[in-house]
Amino acid sequence: MSDIIDEVLSTLGRGKIFRARELLLPDYVPETLPHRENQIRKIVEILAPLARSEKPSNIFIYGLTGTGKTAVTKFVLKNLYKRFSSNFIYIYVNTRQSDTPYRILADILESLNSKVPFTGLSTAELFRRLIRKLNEVNPIVIIVLDEIDAMVKKHGDDILYRFTRANNELNKSKISLIGITNDVKFVETLDPRVKSSLGEEEIVFPPYNAEELEDILKQRAKLALNENAIKDDVIKLCAALAARDHGDARRALDLLRVAGEIAEREGKDQITTSDVEKARVEIERDRVYEILSTLPFHSKLVLIAILKGLRDKSTLTTGEVYEAYLKLANKMGVESVTQRRVSDILNELDMVGIITAKVVNRGRYGKTKEISLAVSEDIILKAIVESDERIASMWN
DNA sequence: TATCCACAGGAAGTCGTGGCCA
DNA sequence: TGGCCACGACTTCCTGTGGATA
Numbered sequence: 001m002s003d004i005i006d007e008v009l010s011t012l013g014r015g016k017i018f019r020a021r022e023l024l025l026p027d028y029v030p031e032t033l034p035h036r037e038n039q040i041r042k043i044v045e046i047l048a049p050l051a052r053s054e055k056p057s058n059i060f061i062y063g064l065t066g067t068g069k070t071a072v073t074k075f076v077l078k079n080l081y082k083r084f085s086s087n088f089i090y091i092y093v094n095t096r097q098s099d100t101p102y103r104i105l106a107d108i109l110e111s112l113n114s115k116v117p118f119t120g121l122s123t124a125e126l127f128r129r130l131i132r133k134l135n136e137v138n139p140i141v142i143i144v145l146d147e148i149d150a151m152v153k154k155h156g157d158d159i160l161y162r163f164t165r166a167n168n169e170l171n172k173s174k175i176s177l178i179g180i181t182n183d184v185k186f187v188e189t190l191d192p193r194v195k196s197s198l199g200e201e202e203i204v205f206p207p208y209n210a211e212e213l214e215d216i217l218k219q220r221a222k223l224a225l226n227e228n229a230i231k232d233d234v235i236k237l238c239a240a241l242a243a244r245d246h247g248d249a250r251r252a253l254d255l256l257r258v259a260g261e262i263a264e265r266e267g268k269d270q271i272t273t274s275d276v277e278k279a280r281v282e283i284e285r286d287r288v289y290e291i292l293s294t295l296p297f298h299s300k301l302v303l304i305a306i307l308k309g310l311r312d313k314s315t316l317t318t319g320e321v322y323e324a325y326l327k328l329a330n331k332m333g334v335e336s337v338t339q340r341r342v343s344d345i346l347n348e349l350d351m352v353g354i355i356t357a358k359v360v361n362r363g364r365y366g367k368t369k370e371i372s373l374a375v376s377e378d379i380i381l382k383a384i385v386e387s388d389e390r391i392a393s394m395w396n
Numbered sequence: 397t398a399t400c401c402a403c404a405g406g407a408a409g410t411c412g413t414g415g416c417c418a
Numbered sequence: 419t420g421g422c423c424a425c426g427a428c429t430t431c432c433t434g435t436g437g438a439t440a
Contacts, residue, residue, distance in 0.1 A: 102424060119424050120416030296427070318403065341428055343404065359404070363438030366402025 016226060016269035017260045023224035024257035026250050029074045034219060035212040036068050039203055043076045046201045047142075050080055053087045055140055055174040058164070058198050062184050063205025066248030069180050070146055072205070077142065090142040095151035101159040104151065105130055112137060127162060134166075134173040144178045149186040157194050164197035207247030213239035216249050217256055225260065230271045234259070237276050255279050288375050291352050292383035298337050299345045300384045300391055301328055306355065307377055317368040318343060332394055346371060354380070 022028060033040065049056045063069045077090045091111040098107045105126035106116040112133050116126065134141060143163065145151075152160065166175050179198055181187075187199055208216065217235045238259070242252030256271075258279035263271045295303070305324035309316045316324075322339050329336035337345075346369060350357040357369045373380070385392040 100425070117416055119414065120422085122423055125423090298427085337427085338429060339403085340405085340430080344428090347405085359435095361436045361438090362402080363436075364399090364401060364440095365438075366400085367435055367437090368401095368403050 017229045017264040017271060018224060019226050020224050021257065021260070024220060024253050024260070026253065029071055029078065030220065030223070032219070033068060033072055033075055034215045035208060036072050036205075039068070039072050039205055040076055042203050043072065044080070047076065047080055050084050050088050050140060050142075053139055055167075056142075056176050057200035058177045059179070059201045059203065060187060060199045061178065061180045061203050061205065062186075063182070064207050064246050064248070065182050066242070066246075066250035066252075067205040067207055068249060069205050073144055073146075073178060073180065077144070088140040088142060089137065090144065092144045092146065094146045096147040099151050099154060101151075101155055102126060104145070104159060108143060109133060123159075127166075131166065131169050134175070135171050137173060139172060140174050140176065142176050142178060144180065146180045147182065148179045149181040149183040152186070152190070157190050160194045160198060161191060164194060208243070208249055209247060210236075210239045210243035213242050213247065213249060213252045217252055220253060221256065224257075225271075226269075228270065229260070229263075230256075234271050234273055234276055237273050241276070241280060254283055258283055284375075285379060288354065288379050289383045291354065292380060293387035295384075297334075297388065297390070298341070299349065300388055301325060301332075301334075302342055302345045303349065303354070303380055303384060304328060304391060304395075306371060306373065307380060310373060310377075315370040315372045317370065318346060319368060321346065321371055328394075332390065334390075 023030070043059065046059055047056045061069050061073065074092065077092075081088070081090065091108050093104055093107045095104055098104050101123050102119070102121075105123060106118075109116045109126065109130055112130075114129060114133050116129075145160075148160075160177075160179075163175060163177055177198060184204075187195055187202075190198070214235055217238055221230050221235060235256070238252050238255040241255060242248050245251050255276055259271050259275040262278050262282070263275045266275075268275075292300075292303075302321065302325050305321055305328050306316060308328075309320055309324045318339070322342050325342060326336050346355065346357050349355045353374050355371055356374045357371050359367065360370050361367045381395075385395055
């Protein structure tokens with residue numbers, strides 16, 4: 001057995017592709033950000049009052065996934081902090097990961113070295129603690145709330161309102177907010193008071209085109225990969241695939257990194273276009289597998305019901321899915337959920353891209369959804385059967 | 397043109413679990 | 419230890435939708 005481990009380690013240890021693999025990871029902020037000069041300039045202009053220890057305006061940043069919103073924001077704040085560290089501090093919170101008002105406040109307090117329990121306190125108490133803490137620290141605190149739309153859709157904009165009003169309760173300190181969102185229409189859904197306060201300044205990040213993505217990849221490849229580990233045609237392919245995917249730089253870098261890992265695993269000294277193709281399939285498979293294996297039990301059962309139903313026809317209605325689901329639940333001897341809940345589960349599966357659910361009006365025959373699979377049946381089955389013993393035993 | 401169908405989906409509430417604090 | 423709170427999963431109740439049909 002240890003022979004296998006030694007063999008694998010010796011192959012990977014001799015890696016000929018990467019010089020610094022971590023430079024291709026999404027959280028790495030490079031020293032230069034090509035094609036984002038205008039946005040950097042605009043943010044610096046808005047945050048310039050920090051140089052005089054004055055509170056800058058709140059900012060709202062829009063743009064699709066992978067357009068550099070987070071990287072540019074972190075880049076500007078990092079560089080301003082190098083120059084004016086005595087004037088302000090900044091705290092970054094990803095509100096998709098910390099997706100409740102409680103977790104956001106807890107994250108901010110933890111960044112300020114204040115220990116917070118995982119649960120058990122009211123959000124009002126956390127807010128009180130935050131105000132107390134802020135009154136002890138630096139005069140100005142910049143709070144970056146990334147992917148803020150996801151949290152607000154779930155829990156409302158109350159926490160944003162409280163943040164925008166917090167300055168009234170602070171004696172020495174002041175808060176400025178930077179909200180980052182993928183949803184251009186998100187701000188329209190906010191309470192007018194929050195909207196006017198949070199959106200003092202707005203910046204839009206347009207998607208990258210294929211040429212711009214190519215420049216970004218070339219710059220990053222130069223830093224992260226060994227010389228001659230990659231050719232221009234491979235970079236072009238990564239850029240083209242990511243450009244097709246609404247100009248997503250994160251996707252382009254992921255493709256390059258995973259293609260490099262595949263090439264390295266195979267003992268090659270150069271990444272080829274076929275490695276990129278393999279990387280594309282692997283990234284998609286991993287994403288889907290992770291989503292599927294962490295689904296709640298009834299969501300998995302609904303998916304199995306869809307798989308069974310789609311053996312006889314190309315699409316199913318919500319009612320047909322629910323019927324098939326009830327039969328399965330009955331067969332397994334588990335209590336079923338209501339149709340209302342199944343409707344929500346179908347929406348959730350649609351949102352994460354596992355199924356396609358199109359609302360259709362069939363006149364006298366009512367309004368429903370036409371449901372079909374968006375990923376291969378094999379991947380779904382594998383992930384569900386491997387992650388749930390009850391379903392596995394029923395299936396086998 | 398009114399009616400009908402098969403849901404969609406919003407709002408408010410319940411339940412169980414896990415955890416804090418006085 | 420009891421009261422309180424967060425949170426996810428779920429239920430109940432309700433109104434809205436829009437094209438086919440009588």
